[in-house]
Amino acid sequence: MGSREAVVVIKRKAKGKAKGKRKKAPIAKTRKNIKKRAKQALPWLASPKKATPPTTAARNPTPINEQAPKAGRPPPHRPIEQRIGVVTHYYGYRPVAAIRLEPGATLRIGDVIHIRGHTTNFTQQVESLEVNRAPVTEVGPNDNFGLRVVKHVYEHDAIFKVL
Numbered sequence: 322m323g324s325r326e327a328v329v330v331i332k333r334k335a336k337g338k339a340k341g342k343r344k345k346a347p348i349a350k351t352r353k354n355i356k357k358r359a360k361q362a363l364p365w366l367a368s369p370k371k372a373t374p375p376t377t378a379a380r381n382p383t384p385i386n387e388q389a390p391k392a393g394r395p396p397p398h399r400p401i402e403q404r405i406g407v408v409t410h411y412y413g414y415r416p417v418a419a420i421r422l423e424p425g426a427t428l429r430i431g432d433v434i435h436i437r438g439h440t441t442n443f444t445q446q447v448e449s450l451e452v453n454r455a456p457v458t459e460v461g462p463n464d465n466f467g468l469r470v471v472k473h474v475y476e477h478d479a480i481f482k483v484l
Contacts, residue, residue, distance in 0.1 A: 402435055402481035408474050409465065417467045418474045422460060428482065429459045436470070438478030445471045 405426035410419040418436075422428065428447060435444045450457050451467040460466045 401484045403484060404479055405434075405482045406480040408436070408438075408476055408478040408480065410476060411470075411474050412467075413473070416470050416473070418470050419465060420468050420480055421465050422462050424462045426482070427459060427461055433483040435481040435483055436472075436474055436478055437481065438475055441472070441474050441478050443472050444483065 403426075404423065405428060406420045406422040408418050409421050411417075412419070428434070428450070430447050430450060432447045433444060434447060436442075447468065449469045450460055452460060452464060454467075457466070
């Protein structure tokens with residue numbers, strides 16, 4: 322036992338995560354990185370010769386109603402509408418809306434109406450009107466009646482008559 326025996330230890334390399342699953346190291350907040358990010362966000366700070374800051378007209382555009390109309394294009398046509406009622410109930414098994422007309426309003430078969438609400442916005446022609454399950458051709462003010470609708474409507478949606 323006079324001789325010393327050397328013990329050799331073989332270390333194995335530890336297996337790490339797969340390359341696809343490794344997370345990127347966070348970017349250190351150094352002055353160099355902060356300046357680099359600022360130049361990317363504001364390109365006119367990078368080199369004043371290449372880019373200039375936006376003008377005040379680009380930053381503060383004039384409202385649409387104050388802009389001059391474009392030549393050759395007529396103004397948009399908006400039909401005149403009059404509010405005539407409100408939806409009080411919707412029957413989903415039959416696409417029918419219960420509607421209450423406001424005082425002074427009338428509605429006839431063949432009229433064009435516009436139904437508008439938070440998520441509702443469409444126009445249709447009146448094809449059928451019913452009061453107490455009896456078909457009628459005209460309804461008057463303060464009448465509660467049923468109207469067949471082409472899309473889903475909700476309570477408190479406004480009914481407008483297109484004039």
